[in-house]
Amino acid sequence: MAEDEPQWxxxxxxxxxxxxxxxxxxxxxxxxxxxxxxxxxxxxLRENSQRWAAEEAADNDWGKH
Incomplete structure (x- = not known):
């Protein structure tokens, strides 16, 4: 994509x-x-949200040990 072309x-x-x-x-x-x-x-956006929620849950579980 050229620099001056509008993006989507x-x-x-x-x-x-x-x-x-x-x-x-x-x-x-x-x-x-x-x-x-x-x-x-x-x-x-849904995929990212699910991935971030899973990562946050894993981080919270890790902190309990």
Whole structure:
């Protein structure tokens, strides 16, 4: 992707992808290199959230020993 090309974002309020920073920052997730990556944003956020929760639980269990 060229430096001056707009990147893709996922709008968490509307559920739509956007090319460039069109929405308010609070509603945008990204940037992504492609529209397809931006469309996967909700899935990626769920995966990250689950992974972080598991890591936090493991850290808490480790501290009990």
């Amino acid at each position: 974002w996922y709008n968490s309020r509307t559920g739509q992808t956007e090319r460039g920073m069109l929405s308010n920052a609070i509603d945008r997730v990204g940037p992504f290199a492609t529209e397809e990556e931006a469309k996967r944003a909700p899935e990626k």
